[in-house]
Amino acid sequence: MSGTQTFLLPDLGEGLTEAEIVRWLVAVGDVVAVDAPVAEVETAKSIVEVPSPYAGVVAELHGPEGTTIDVGKPLITIGILSPSAETYREEEKAGSGNVLIGYGTPEGATSGRRRKPRTPTTAHRLPAEPSRATTPRSSATALGASVPAVPAVPDTAASPAAPGSSAHASSAHASAAAAAPQARVPLVISPLVRRMARDGGVDLRQVDGSGAGGLIVRRDVEAALSAKAEKPVVVEETADSRTGLVELRRVPMSGFRKAVAATLSRSRREIPEATTWVDVDATALLELRESLRSATDPGPGLLALMARFVVAGLKKHPELNGFVDTAREELVQYDGVNLGLAAQTERGLVVPAVADAHLLTARGLDAEIRRLTTAARDGRLTAHELACGSFTLNNYGSFGVDGSAAIINHPQVAILGVGRIIDRPWVVDGELAIRKLTQLSLVFDHRVCDGGTAAAFLRFVADAFESPAKILADL
Structure with missing residues (x-):
């Protein structure tokens, strides 16, 4: 080298x-x-x-x-x-x-x-x-x-030299x-051996190879793993001074988790939030979803239809699609919607956004939602996709829960949550019936609007869930 x-x-x-x-x-x-x-x-x-x-x-x-x-x-x-x-x-x-x-x-x-x-x-x-x-x-x-x-080794026979030369x-x-x-560098050729060592936490620089010329082979790593397993693991028990309980483990916060904690803490600290919710009959929405399916076309997904109604609601109530400029004491409203979608991944909760969602049809939203979901699970979201949202839609019904008072994704000013859709008794035309019910909950920044505006937006979305064909005809 x-x-x-x-x-x-x-x-x-x-x-x-x-x-x-x-x-x-x-x-x-x-x-x-x-x-x-x-x-x-x-x-x-x-x-x-x-x-x-x-x-x-x-x-x-x-x-x-x-x-x-x-x-x-x-x-x-x-x-x-x-x-x-x-x-x-x-x-x-x-x-x-x-x-x-x-x-x-x-x-x-x-x-x-x-x-x-x-x-x-x-x-x-x-x-x-x-x-x-x-x-x-x-x-x-x-x-x-x-x-x-x-x-x-110098060839002294071919080139004799005097001691002082x-x-x-x-x-x-x-x-x-x-x-x-010299620093010891392990001699390893097989990718399998390297993978075994990495997965087992074996430092190959500490392994003596038994192969030709000191080559480290599979049996060498297996022997190191066996020796490692035989060593007793000494766990120092630390008792918490307040509870007296022994600490089970300490997990360092990753950079991602630190950023989430900072955002949520700032949201709670700065935003005077309020929550309103409503039970919704989503039977017609599910029926519409099924009617859009065919043998060759799966049609837009349920979340895409919900997203389309949310975007339409924000067009009617732009106060909820903006931010508070505290430095200038101004309420800012955006011309257009970047719809954030909360997604749970192995790394934690992320909120990628569909850019220019107001320009997309339900099919377009469906394609973009699927792309972002895949990227989120693979950890391949861009910084822009994670930071450009102007309003968040949270489908926490996928976790099997009915409702939640979510935390607003700062610096946004509102977040809409959708609970699970389940069979419940509901009165239809004076008769008791079994319908597909869900709950919508809106958490909003009380600085940007009063309860009337928030309720009007929530009611619009609820009506779209209950009569989707009528709303879609006007979009």
Whole structure:
């Protein structure tokens, strides 16, 4: 290698100052290409892959998974390959050498991560480099530290030198440099072995390989896992001073969770909110949903129809589609709707928004809702999608609950919740009947409007649920 480069965590935009390492996509000793992803990091907005700006061998990972790193701090160190090593890499593109059966390099593979082949002939000796004859290198250095270091031995028979000569001094210096202690790099070729070690929490730098030339194979990792399991786990019990109960666990707050906590706390602190709700007969809405289905067209989903009615209601009552500019003491209303949709994911609750929802039909809303839902579950939402909402629709009925007094997503001024739809007795034309009932609840900022406006908006949406065909005809 011809030196190292340390890659600092880049500015991820949106004023973000830190990120948590969710998953390393490389390990020490891996070969990476320029722009190859090396880590998944979680910000307060989303999970993103960080690509490497350098090509070379991974020399150091600056923190285990779960570590929070500030922007501008070291993330990963890459050993830059020497020209001879790059030449060698070009020669070995045709396929892997001595790898474990079943885990060789696929033909035509283009991944940014590749293992060096290690054959009996190339593991200890590379083609001579005439221009570097006075600076012998170990094959480990030339190969990016993917094979054990073997000191270069000067050919004294071919080139005799007196003890005091410069040639003798150069050879002695080279031998001393080769004998100097170096950071131990694990020799691993199989992706399966690396995965086993990563999943089991085994540090491969502490494992002695039993394969040829010190190669770490599956049985070595299995032995390390067995030894790790046999060690007794000592848990220090900490009692809470207030309750006297032993603490079960402490879970650090992720950057995402910190951002959610800050937003919700600010909402409770700044917004004088009020809540109003109504029970709604959604039987006709479900019937409309079914009538739009066909053998070849599933039609827009129920949430898309609800979203279309909400957008129409906000057009009639724009006070609920804006924000409070406290610095200028002004109530701001938007020309258009970016409809936020609360979605529960493994990372927690996120609220991506359908941009320009007022320009979309029910079918258009359905397509965008499905796209955002998939992106939310995969952790691939953009910062803009998570921050651009002007009003939020929360379908908490998917959790099997009837109602909720939600917290407004600051700086918005209102949030509409929809409970589960279930069979209940209901009076229709003076007769008791079993109908599909749900509950709508509106939480609003009392600074932007009074109860009359909030009730009028809620009633409009409720009427749309009960007579959807009539409302759609006017949209």
